[in-house]
Amino acid sequence: MKSETPRYDLNVIVSLVLKYGVLTSAVLLVAGLSLFLAERPAGLPASISQLISTNYGRPTLDLGQIFSGAVHGQPIFVIQLGLVVLLATPIARVLASVLIFAVERDKIYVAITLVVLAILLLSLFVVGPAESSAG
Amino acid sequence: MTGIYEYLLVMFLISIFAGVIGALVGVGGGILVVPAMTIIFGVPIQYAAGASIVSVIATSSGAATAYVKDRITNLRIGMFLEIGSATGAIVGAVSTFFLVRSGFSWLIFLTFGLILFFSAYTTAERIRQERRGDPERINRTPNSIATKLKLSGEYEDRVLKTKVSYIADSVPGAFAVMALAGLMAGLLGVGGGVLKVVGMDNFMKLPFKVSTTTSNFMIGVTAAASTAIFYVGGYINPILAAPVALGVLLGSYVGSKVLVRSKPISLRWIFVVALVVIGAEMIYQGFVQ
Numbered sequence: 001m002k003s004e005t006p007r008y009d010l011n012v013i014v015s016l017v018l019k020y021g022v023l024t025s026a027v028l029l030v031a032g033l034s035l036f037l038a039e040r041p042a043g044l045p046a047s048i049s050q051l052i053s054t055n056y057g058r059p060t061l062d063l064g065q066i067f068s069g070a071v072h073g074q075p076i077f078v079i080q081l082g083l084v085v086l087l088a089t090p091i092a093r094v095l096a097s098v099l100i101f102a103v104e105r106d107k108i109y110v111a112i113t114l115v116v117l118a119i120l121l122l123s124l125f126v127v128g129p130a131e132s133s134a135g
Numbered sequence: 136m137t138g139i140y141e142y143l144l145v146m147f148l149i150s151i152f153a154g155v156i157g158a159l160v161g162v163g164g165g166i167l168v169v170p171a172m173t174i175i176f177g178v179p180i181q182y183a184a185g186a187s188i189v190s191v192i193a194t195s196s197g198a199a200t201a202y203v204k205d206r207i208t209n210l211r212i213g214m215f216l217e218i219g220s221a222t223g224a225i226v227g228a229v230s231t232f233f234l235v236r237s238g239f240s241w242l243i244f245l246t247f248g249l250i251l252f253f254s255a256y257t258t259a260e261r262i263r264q265e266r267r268g269d270p271e272r273i274n275r276t277p278n279s280i281a282t283k284l285k286l287s288g289e290y291e292d293r294v295l296k297t298k299v300s301y302i303a304d305s306v307p308g309a310f311a312v313m314a315l316a317g318l319m320a321g322l323l324g325v326g327g328g329v330l331k332v333v334g335m336d337n338f339m340k341l342p343f344k345v346s347t348t349t350s351n352f353m354i355g356v357t358a359a360a361s362t363a364i365f366y367v368g369g370y371i372n373p374i375l376a377a378p379v380a381l382g383v384l385l386g387s388y389v390g391s392k393v394l395v396r397s398k399p400i401s402l403r404w405i406f407v408v409a410l411v412v413i414g415a416e417m418i419y420q421g422f423v424q
Contacts, residue, residue: 015203022196022384029381033143036374048142048176051374058369079373083189086380087362089196090355097210108284113214116356119221123228123360 014096021089028070028082036075059083091120139374142176147378153190154386158198159394160406161350162328163191163358164386166413168379178375184323185370188358190383191328195355197387198348198394205395207290208348212303212335215284217353219310220317220327224360227321234322244421247319251414254333258407265400274304274340281306290345293395299342309338313353320357328354329413332406343399347406 045051057076060066066084069077094117101109149171153164165187172183202208234240261272281287286303303309312334320327328350335346365371394402 011203011206015200018196018203019200022200026381026384029377032373033377033381037140037143045139047138048178048375051139051372052179052182055369057373059366059371059373061367076373079377083371083373083376083380086189086196086384087192087359087366090192090359093196093199093352094214094356097214100210106285109211109214112218116214116217116221119218119225120356120360123221123225124363 011100014093014100017092017096018089021085021092025082025086025089028078028085032070032075032077032079032082035073035078039075091117094120142375143378145175146171147382150190150379150382151386151389154194154197154383154388155390155393156386156405156409157190157194157328157383158351158387158390159347159397159402160328160409161332161347161354162194162409162413163187163354164194164383165190166409166416168383170416172375181365181368181370182372182375185365185368185372186376186379188362188365189371189376190379191358192355192362193380193383194387195351195358197384198351198391199355201388201391201395202348202351205290205293207344207395208352209286209288209341209345210352211284211288212286212339212341212345213349213352215286216310216313216331216334216349217356219313220320220331220353220357221360223314223317223319224321224327224357225317227318227323228361228364229321231322240322241421243322244417247323248414248417248421250315251329251410251417254329254337255407255410255414257337258333258403258410262400262403262407265403272340273299273301273342275300275302276304277302278304278306286339288345290342292342292344292399294398299345301341301345303335303339303341305338305340309334312338317357320354321361327357329410343403343406344394347394347402 045054045056051057059080063084066077066080070081094113098110098113098117101113149167150164153167157164168190169183169187172178172186173180234243281303286306287301289298289300292299312330316327316330316334319330331350331353332346335341335349336343
């Protein structure tokens with residue numbers, strides 16, 4: 001019984017973190033799209049091909065810029081914030097798994113999960129940027 | 136049909152469907168999203184692949200809440216196999232550049248297409264066995280690797296109304312398939328979910344719901360590993376990706392509720408159809424390139 005109780009609690013916590021992460025993302029996406037459709041002045045792209053040729057809404061890596069843009073209600077940054085929250089959920093899940101295995105004192109799986117996390121971070125901060133500058 | 140309004144509406148609807156199917160059989164739904172974007176709306180393939188990565192993560196996170204709560208997903212099996220998948224994904228993503236340059240990408244598409252057709256055949260064969268009255272071929276015989284790595288578990292099936300217990304079989308074989316799945320994911324900008332399900336279903340002989348929900352968990356992590364390449368490249372366009380993300384989130388949430396109430400054999404049928412469709416699309420791509 002002693003080992004069952006914390007495991008259950010953590011599962012519920014992970015489930016809640018995911019639920020609110022996903023909900024936050026969905027709310028931001030709906031709000032951003034609504035703002036985009038409501039405020040779209042004539043100067044913004046009218047078609048998909050125009051959107052791509054003008055590189056409209058090219059995503060930025062500057063989280064500060066995304067956040068302040070979103071706070072000021074700029075539709076493109078509200079949408080980007082929603083996407084960033086969504087893209088971060090799998091990483092949050094791996095982080096939460098490290099905690100789950102640590103609480104269960106499962107050393108092998110703490111190690112395995114840390115390896116997965118390391119591969120993820122490697123791809124995010126080393127391979128990704130290097131690839132796109134090469135391509 | 137290239138207006139922004141049409142795009143937002145049509146892609147939202149298609150993405151809902153992609154999310155439902157994706158959550159049911161453990162795949163990312165990119166296979167519906169990418170052709171819809173490129174064929175109907177003429178979106179360049181890199182941008183479609185960028186939205187596809189978003190759809191894979193949305194399928195995974197949207198369905199996860201239900202699966203974590205019902206405790207069908209096996210976190211240990213998923214995490215262990217993810218080492219193979221994530222490594223494969225990075226190798227795949229890096230080598231795409233060289234393969235496209237050297238003109239060998241058609242060979243990749245044809246090979247994966249044939250693997251998927253073969254998997255469709257073996258899965259259909261198992262459905263036939265099950266129909267003849269053989270029970271689901273779940274492994275319950277212990278082996279040293281599964282014991283050492285605790286690659287076993289049980290879940291409460293709401294439809295079968297029993298506790299289903301299982302032990303992972305042929306772990307090295309399944310691990311190799313996961314590396315291949317990761318390679319496919321990295322090369323083609325998808326989640327590689329189909330091959331992950333095949334690895335857990337055919338090699339580890341897990342219950343089908345455990346295979347699909349664990350694949351659902353894994354595709355999100357694998358896709359996250361290749362997100363950076365698309366994001367930094369500027370291919371995850373917010374306007375193009377937003378309706379896809381929203382539709383898939385909604386669809387996969389609905390799909391996850393349907394899965395816990397479905398019979399494993401029905402899910403397996405949907406999986407066979409998914410394998411044939413995705414396999415055909417790969418082979419078509421192979422000839423086009």
